[in-house]
Amino acid sequence: MKEEFMTIADVLDRHDQGVTVLEGMDQKIAEGRAMVQASGMTGKPFALLMAGTWEGATWLRIYTPNGQASEIIEMMGMENAWPVEYGQWGYSDAGLEDLTTVQDATFFYIALDDDNPFETTYKNNPVWTNLNSVKEGRVYPIGGDTWTYGGPISAELIAEKVAEAVTQG
DSSP: OHHHHHHHHHHTTOHHHHHHHHHHHHHHHHHHHHHHHHTTOTTOEEEEEEEEEETTEEEEEEEOTTSHHHHHHHHTTOEEOOSOOOOTTSEEEEOGGGGGGGTTSEEEEEOBTTBOTTTTTTTTOHHHHTSHHHHTTOEEEOOTTOOSSSSHHHHHHHHHHHHHHHHHO
């Protein structure tokens, strides 16, 4: 992402501005890393989830280590627990049962306020309610407006939201 961002900055003859933007992003990630460390979460496993519904069916994604969103959280000092190393778009399509393989991780999730399976469909599902993360209260919403792709601004948003979640948890 950094390379592509700087390529665009250079093509637009905005190299110095591009460097400034990336320095700002690095600073936000460093601030987030300090908050993760202060919360005692450094080195702890996480799983980044996204869920919603489509035509009445619930869908679930678990972000893989090769995705930008996961990489940002790893740069903040946590470790992606999802064992699938690569997803074409930086995530794996999954079922609720797949979360049993990462149930000891802290869950960060993305869902829209008006389409949030974590608060509706999953809320009374025994698979969900019996996951260690859920039973121990290590499930944090990071907002339906969290964009897991893009450039420096979306990376900053992820860092801010995860840092906020671990410090309020």
